Amino acid sequence: MSETITGSEAGGVAPPASGPWPIELDDVTVRYPNGVVALKNVSLSIAAGEMVAVVGLSGSGKSTMIRTVNGLVQPTGGRVTVGPHAVSELRGRALREARGDIGMIFQAFNLADRASVFHNALVGRFAHMPTWRTMLGLASAEDRDMVMRSLDSVGMLEKVWHRAGALSGGQKQRVAIARALSQEPAVMLADEPVASLDPPTAHAVMADLEDINASRGLTVLVNLHLMDLARQYTTRMIGLRAGEVVFDGPAATATDADFEAIYGRPVQARDRLGE
Amino acid sequence: MTGASSLATAERVARIPARPRTWPRTLGVVGVLAVLTALTATPALGGVEIDLGAIAKNWTNGADRIAQMLTPDLSVLPRTWQPLLETLQMAVVGAAISAALAIPLSMWAARPTNPRTPTRMAVRFVLNMIRAVPDLVYATILVAMVGVGALPGVITLVLFDVGIVVKLVSEAIDSADSAYMEAGRAAGGTQTQINRLTALPQTWPAYVSQVLYSLELNVRISAILGLVGAGGIGRLIDEMRGFYRYDALSTIVLEILIVVVFIELASNILRKRLR
16 A cells, blocks of 8 residues: 555655455454453454444453454454455554554544544544644645535534534534544444444434445444344344354344344343334 | 341341451551651751750740831832842743643653653653752752853743643543543554644643643742842842841732732632633
């Protein structure tokens, strides 16, 4: 990727990623320094443009797995590849460039509450922006335009100069989605994106992700612990239990018995979000 | 029933663990403190000489001074304006310079904004050294180095302010929630970009509050820096003391008191508005 830099600015300006990318996990193991093995020899192949749910209880390793895809967690064994990037082998600048092509949203939104909606979404332009521009607070016209377009696409344009901390939970998550879209990513990761939201808002955010997959054609990998959301919004489901893949198949036809195998216990009312 | 329940109570009483005995330790600590106090106040054993009789012996002298101080000589006021203004200028310039230096230093001294342990430890070590030296020692040495006047006073205040502002602000960064950093990293940002665009606005209230606090301290400190020749109203205090003009001295002390109270009120109002 690095040899194809064509931006008009000098230094650290990567072109937007081209098209959706596949994600490959090859025999990935993550052992934390405290000895906990969060992932055990996980091998997965996600095709470009797929919408995949990773389902499991808390502690099953799904947060760790999604973080190996953009290198926030580096595997202690195995290989992770996203499109042209061998993420698990990258460090420093090359890793930052790869991350710039991979958007991510979080359960707790991870916004800087005291900064404006605009500046939070501008975080998504980091990989496309030379450091001096960030230091001086001077976004290029291109960066501004991309941020405004992303905010508009999630219906948050009119709040652009509001403080992020003053927004509701659903609005915060939409700003976080706009931040990820500002990256012009090829892949979108979502770590329990609706676990902090009320049911109607949760459905709206899942619909946003569905739309990102359908209309922009991005590969979407979303962590969930609720079975009905996985069935309704995704096409393929991967079940994780104690760091191992215990299910991999179509989400819509996954039975309650399949979920019981993933959860390791009978299905309960709290495993569904409802309407 | 009552028999059974009282039996259960007796059984529970038997299971209550023995309360740990703490009085021997308390007695030990109090005893050690008492012995240390006695030792340090006994000149025969190398302790300091505390001659309470001196208060009685010099009482007439002391009463005389107090009587003089209770009748402030306001005729000295016109001579105080210029040095008082210099004291305030030193306080403001010192606070402003240290505020500018404290922004990057605070970021380098806190773990979330500087995950690299060696550079963080180096910055913290240097700042601990700077804080360890008393302000009057800085002023005395600097007067010898750069000469009598406001300059050594300003440098002293800068060193003092940087020490406390960086310590308090970096501790505020350390203890604050920094989940937003993960989003910046996931977007491919460098630590510098993340600090500038998100950590800075998040830290702003703590930073402004500590800078205002350092301004308050500066007015008080710069009032006495003149005693060693480092400019400001302290020079006048030294002069009046030399001439035993305690009536003029009390006028100056009252003047400083009024200025300090006024600045504290103003900075309290500003700090409240920040929150």
